[in-house]
Amino acid sequence: MKKYFFLTALSYAFITQGAQAATHEIKMLNNGKDGIMVFEPGYLKANKGDTIKFVPTDPAHDVSSVSIPTGAKPFQAAVGKAITVKVNEEGVYLYECKAHLPMAMVGVIQVGAPKNLSEVKKSAQSLSPQFVMHKDRLDKYLAQVK
Structure with a gap:
């Protein structure tokens, strides 16, 4: 009986783990709460397996x-x-709009x-000189990573 209960509980854990995955929407906006030419939200905390x-x-x-x-x-x-995009790996994802990178x-x-935060910060250092406007935006987003 204990074996049956354990297998049932284990099966339930696997079933509910998939059900907990969420879908997040990031809008590409001309104007948003962080100014012009933004992704909103600009920083998102998601769980492994989310979309x-x-x-x-x-x-x-x-x-x-x-x-x-x-x-x-x-x-x-x-x-x-x-x-x-399904985020199946733990860590930090940095992304851009190539058309509006100067902004x-x-x-x-x-x-x-944030296993790869140091690598992301290196990438951010190479992106930042290309910014003509909102030069501190990326730093603000990265500061939220904990």
Whole structure:
């Protein structure tokens, strides 16, 4: 009887683990709470296995990964196209809108522990000189990573 109870509990744990995965939406905006040309939210804390949907609100936006955890799949969407990304690896994901990089249109997703934060910060250092506006935006997002 104990063996049956243990197997039932274990099965339930696996079933509910998949049910806990969430879907998050990140909008690509011309104007948002952090100014012009932003991803909203610019910083997102997600769980391993969650799905992130990047939604352009204007046909001029794109999104692509800049720095991602080891084992994660790089992502890139064409200009004006939505993309859905499943975050299966723990760490920090840094992404950009190439068309609006001079306006610091970048974002950060944290999944679990920030294992690769030092690598992401190095990538951020190479991106930052390209910013003409909102030069502190990426620093503000990275400061939220804990």
